[in-house]
Amino acid sequence: MDLKEHWEKIYNTKQFEETSWYESRPEYSLEIIRSLGLSPEANIIDVGAGNSFLPDHLLELGYKNIHVLDISAKALRDSQARLGEKANKIIWLESDVTSFKPEVSFDLWHDCAALHFLTSDEQVENYVSVLRASLKTGAYCLLSVFSENGPDKCSGINIRKYATSDLEQLLKADFDTVRLENKDHTTPWGAKQNFSTGLFRRK
Ligand SMILES: C[S@@+](CC[C@H](N)C(=O)[O-])C[C@H]1O[C@@H](n2cnc3c(N)ncnc32)[C@H](O)[C@@H]1O
Numbered sequence: 702m703d704l705k706e707h708w709e710k711i712y713n714t715k716q717f718e719e720t721s722w723y724e725s726r727p728e729y730s731l732e733i734i735r736s737l738g739l740s741p742e743a744n745i746i747d748v749g750a751g752n753s754f755l756p757d758h759l760l761e762l763g764y765k766n767i768h769v770l771d772i773s774a775k776a777l778r779d780s781q782a783r784l785g786e787k788a789n790k791i792i793w794l795e796s797d798v799t800s801f802k803p804e805v806s807f808d809l810w811h812d813c814a815a816l817h818f819l820t821s822d823e824q825v826e827n828y829v830s831v832l833r834a835s836l837k838t839g840a841y842c843l844l845s846v847f848s849e850n851g852p853d854k855c856s857g858i859n860i861r862k863y864a865t866s867d868l869e870q871l872l873k874a875d876f877d878t879v880r881l882e883n884k885d886h887t888t889p890w891g892a893k894q895n896f897s898t899g900l901f902r903r904k
Pocket residue numbers: 704708722723724748749750751752753754770771772773776796797798799812813814815818855
């Protein structure tokens with residue numbers, strides 16, 4: 702299956718509010734990001750951002766170097782349209798994360814619900830090697846993926862589930878674990894989806 706085609710179709714046919722991942726305020730991520738005490742100049746990347754409201758809130762918090770990456774051009778265009786003039790303050794990256802070539806070193810890598818769409822070992826290995834190459838020593842990585850108790854599919858395609866210990870295992874060669882937990886996300890129609898989340902620090 703062509704992943705880009707899949708995601709362009711999703712964003713061209715669904716309103717954001719009709720997607721299971723809609724959150725007008727991604728409070729969990731914002732709370733953790735605020736707790737890190739990053740400088741306003743920190744390079745922050747939201748990977749598989751879709752048209753999430755996270756960048757809007759990061760701008761409000763005063764961050765100046767926000768990078769938004771997604772495989773879907775339509776998702777990025779929707780985000781830019783919503784932000785209006787403020788979109789000029791963000792660096793937009795249309796790319797498959799597994800072949801992304803970073804031009805700066807990031808202080809924070811944020812991924813909410815993108816990694817779990819990589820279902821083959823090769824895709825996951827490529828993701829980890831891009832992640833490793835993208836972060837400076839001491840930089841943070843915050844990942845949220847469907848847990849072992851989460852859904853089997855999302856947006857009609859298969860996903861890979863992770864226990865928090867799987868996340869730790871995946872990154873342990875290059876990252877120290879700061880915090881692991883499970884949390885429920887409530888979809889706009891009231892269903893619960895269980896996530897594994899991990900905050901890690903680049904060794
Ligand atoms: C479930 S949505 C989550 C969007 C956003 N992070 C949020 O929480 O609202 C997954 C996103 O990952 C993107 N995505 C999926 N596979 C990707 C890949 N290989 N590279 C970059 N983005 C990808 C999709 O286009 C989609 O926007």
